[in-house]
Amino acid sequence: MSQPKKRIVLFLPHRADPDQGVRVSADLTPLELLQIAALPDANGYECVLIDAMIEPDYLAKVLEACDGALCFASSCILGFQVAHGARVAKAVRAKFPKLPIIWGGWFPSVQPEIYFREGIADAVGLGQGELTFWEVVQALENGTDLAEVPGLCVWRDGRPVYTAHRPVVGYETLPDAPWHLLDFEKYVALQNDQSHGWKVRHKYADPWDMPAGTPLRGFSYFSSFGCPEPCTFCCSPIVTDRRWKAIGGSTLAERVLACHDRFKFNIVRFQDANFGVHEKRTKEFCEGVIAAGSPFWWNGTFEIETIARYKEETLDLLGKSRFHLAPMGAEAGSQEQQKKIKKDIQLERDLVKSVERLNARGIQTGLSWIIGYPGESLESMQATLKVAAEIKHRFPNSPSDIFPFRPIPGTEDFDTAVKLGYQFPRSLEEWGSSLEYKFAYDDIGLPWEIIRTWKRYGVASTFYDSLAQEGAGPVRSLMRRISGWRLKRNNYTFPLEQKLFHVYVRLIGHRTQKDLSRRDTTSGVTPHAPSA
Numbered sequence: 001m002s003q004p005k006k007r008i009v010l011f012l013p014h015r016a017d018p019d020q021g022v023r024v025s026a027d028l029t030p031l032e033l034l035q036i037a038a039l040p041d042a043n044g045y046e047c048v049l050i051d052a053m054i055e056p057d058y059l060a061k062v063l064e065a066c067d068g069a070l071c072f073a074s075s076c077i078l079g080f081q082v083a084h085g086a087r088v089a090k091a092v093r094a095k096f097p098k099l100p101i102i103w104g105g106w107f108p109s110v111q112p113e114i115y116f117r118e119g120i121a122d123a124v125g126l127g128q129g130e131l132t133f134w135e136v137v138q139a140l141e142n143g144t145d146l147a148e149v150p151g152l153c154v155w156r157d158g159r160p161v162y163t164a165h166r167p168v169v170g171y172e173t174l175p176d177a178p179w180h181l182l183d184f185e186k187y188v189a190l191q192n193d194q195s196h197g198w199k200v201r202h203k204y205a206d207p208w209d210m211p212a213g214t215p216l217r218g219f220s221y222f223s224s225f226g227c228p229e230p231c232t233f234c235c236s237p238i239v240t241d242r243r244w245k246a247i248g249g250s251t252l253a254e255r256v257l258a259c260h261d262r263f264k265f266n267i268v269r270f271q272d273a274n275f276g277v278h279e280k281r282t283k284e285f286c287e288g289v290i291a292a293g294s295p296f297w298w299n300g301t302f303e304i305e306t307i308a309r310y311k312e313e314t315l316d317l318l319g320k321s322r323f324h325l326a327p328m329g330a331e332a333g334s335q336e337q338q339k340k341i342k343k344d345i346q347l348e349r350d351l352v353k354s355v356e357r358l359n360a361r362g363i364q365t366g367l368s369w370i371i372g373y374p375g376e377s378l379e380s381m382q383a384t385l386k387v388a389a390e391i392k393h394r395f396p397n398s399p400s401d402i403f404p405f406r407p408i409p410g411t412e413d414f415d416t417a418v419k420l421g422y423q424f425p426r427s428l429e430e431w432g433s434s435l436e437y438k439f440a441y442d443d444i445g446l447p448w449e450i451i452r453t454w455k456r457y458g459v460a461s462t463f464y465d466s467l468a469q470e471g472a473g474p475v476r477s478l479m480r481r482i483s484g485w486r487l488k489r490n491n492y493t494f495p496l497e498q499k500l501f502h503v504y505v506r507l508i509g510h511r512t513q514k515d516l517s518r519r520d521t522t523s524g525v526t527p528h529a530p531s532a
Contacts (some may be wrong), residue, residue: 005045006070008137010037011062012051013076013085016201023053025203026190027218027269032075032105032129034177035222039134041178045070052084054186062088066096070140073133075105078408082107083432089120100140104129107431109239110410112153113160118428122146124153127239128225130174132166168226168243176255177222184219184263191216204269205364207297207324208397219265219296221256223247227274229303230342233331233370235410236273244274249281253288260295267324268298275300279310286317299325307357308350319361326358327366330391330400333384337376341413347387355395365398367391371454372405372446374416381450385457386490392461393487400461402454404446406435456492459483468501470510475501 012030016022030051037047048065052058066072072092076085089101103115104125115121123146125132132151139149147154151166192215206216224247226240236242247255256268276282289298298321307315307326330351331343338344345351355365369388371381385402392400407417407424418424425431446454462468463483468476482497 005040005043006141007046007048007065007068008037008040009062009065009069009072010047010049011058011072011074011085011088012049012053013074013081013088014052015077015079015081017080017084020199021197022199022201023190024201025218026053026187027204027216027220027267028053028202028271029182029184029187029220031177031220031222031271033073034179034181035174036073036075036104036129036133037178037181038130038175040137041181042175045137047178047181049181052088054183054190059088059091062092063095066092066099069099070137071100071102072096073102073104075103075129076108077106078431079435080432082434083429086118086120086428086432090118093120102133102136104133106235106239107409110235111431114428114431116153116155116160122154123149126151126153126162127166128168131169168240168245170245171225171247179259179262184265188215188217191218204299204325204327205366205399207267207322208362208364209324210266210297214266216267217263217265218267218269219259219263220269220271221259222272223252223270223300224272224275224277228277229274231329231331232341232412232416233373233405233408235408237412238410244277246272246278246281249278249284249286250288252281253285253292257288257292257295266296268296270298270300272300274303276302276306276310279306279314282310283314283317286314286321286323289321290317294320294322297322297324299323299327302326302328304328304330304345304354305350307354310357315357315361318358319363323363325364325366327368328354330367330369330388332370332373332380333387334380337373337380337384340376341373351387351391352394355391355398359395359398365395367398367400369400369402370405371402371450374405374407374413374420374422376405378447378450381447382453385450385453389457389460389487389490392464393484396464396484399465402457404454453492456495456498457487459495459498460486460492470505471501471508475504 010033012033015024015028030049033049037049041047050058050061050065055061074085074089076082092099093101100122101120102123102125103121108115108124109126112124112126115124123136132149135149136146139146146152147156147161147163150164152163154161154163224244226244227236228242228244230237230242330345331341332338335347338347358365369384371384388400388402407414407422425434460483463479464487466476466480468479479497479501486492
């Protein structure tokens with residue numbers, strides 16, 4: 001009788017800090033772990049997948065599974081995941097000092113050496129991980145030196161060693177995710193659990209035509225890897241070499257519909273960096289979904305110029321396939337800054353056109369903007385605040401969210417920010433709080449007048465989006481009209497009505513600023529800008 005293959009422990013850290021009453025939207029399933037589990041699972045290895053978001057006793061489960069395992073592997077992106085993943089890895093290392101620990105994901109790909117300095121890695125995968133991880137598993141099983149596996153950073157004689165470069169491969173070389181490892185109903189339960197009063201981040205807006213009270217069964221899917229754009233604020237150009245590999249449109253429709261038969265979801269979130277690069281693929285996917293009766297809503301990230309150039313026929317198919325939301329990065333409100341960040345959206349030609357084309361088909365847009373790029377002028381930041389407000393006023397049901405610039409390692413702008421004096425985090429614990437916009441929005445030197453306008457924009461948007469719950473309906477309606485006037489005219493001087501509203505709320509015995517917004521229902525952070 002053949003011996004069973006060894007166990008592989010795959011752990012996904014918390015994306016947000018539950019100790020602060022925060023979690024991420026539970027339609028974000030652990031796709032990164034499912035992807036790297038595909039080949040080991042297909043070859044008979046026991047893959048134990050543990051997601052901290054749905055497992056209250058995740059650490060006990062991790063330590064139990066690691067006893068006798070072949071390896072422990074984890075993945076993270078910049079944010080709290082970095083700190084939490086490091087904490088769990090240190091616990092694993094303390095109990096099982098000889099167990100190999102493997103890291104992958106966007107953050108480890110651009111900061112691999114810190115994992116060795118903190119003693120919690122035997123290898124770090126760089127970039128696309130499916131083939132790399134599979135070869136790591138085989139090397140560990142056979143006793144082969146990991147330094148012979150392409151696509152890794154390993155530590156030898158007190159210094160990092162980067163193995164041979166591994167090129168990005170297409171999905172035709174990779175098996176589909178092992179969906180039997182996903183305990184989907186736990187995610188569904190969390191999506192519909194409002195008993196704990198969580199502050200939910202990264203929750204996309206529900207479809208406009210979803211009947212009120214419909215239980216959420218949100219599902220997520222990777223249909224492509226990488227992005228061809230050269231944006232200076234994003235690490236994808238370095239990590240993926242601007243390569244974009246995607247599942248063909250017809251095949252994608254077949255696979256997602258098969259998942260629908262299995263999981264009965266009603267919304268799909270494509271976690272792709274850039275879903276709509278290839279119009280023919282989008283069209284084929286829509287046609288496949290429509291032929292099946294469009295049994296779910298779906299959303300995915302698009303470029304503004306992509307929507308501007310798509311044929312009317314393709315946009316019609318998006319609507320018929322129940323595409324309900326297109327998050328789009330607008331990034332800067334001045335053409336000069338657009339060129340500097342290599343986004344180069346033609347604002348006058350394409351911005352309003354793209355939003356109009358989608359909204360006309362009942363498709364919500366979610367625009368995101370950034371202020372405070374390294375060396376950005378005051379005039380450029382003011383232009384971004386102005387254009388974002390104009391879009392917010394013109395399309396009131398679509399978010400137009402403004403983020404302060406965060407220097408992301410592995411980007412051109414990070415290097416520029418460091419040259420200009422930015423003091424970046426030095427430990428994994430510090431990196432874990434580096435994306436907390438709400439708590440650290442002024443460490444990049446934003447001018448006070450910009451911070452003040454951004455705050456007031458955020459509060460005005462909250463009222464304009466009818467997110468305030470306190471007080472009588474006529475009072476909230478008045479606040480919405482005044483806020484609309486401010487957004488339209490980009491005028492936030494003397495916001496007396498906001499202060500009077502707070503006084504009014506106190507007088508009627510309600511709480512104030514902390515309760516001005518409901519749970520996240522937009523694609524970004526507008527309701528959570530700092531208090532004015």
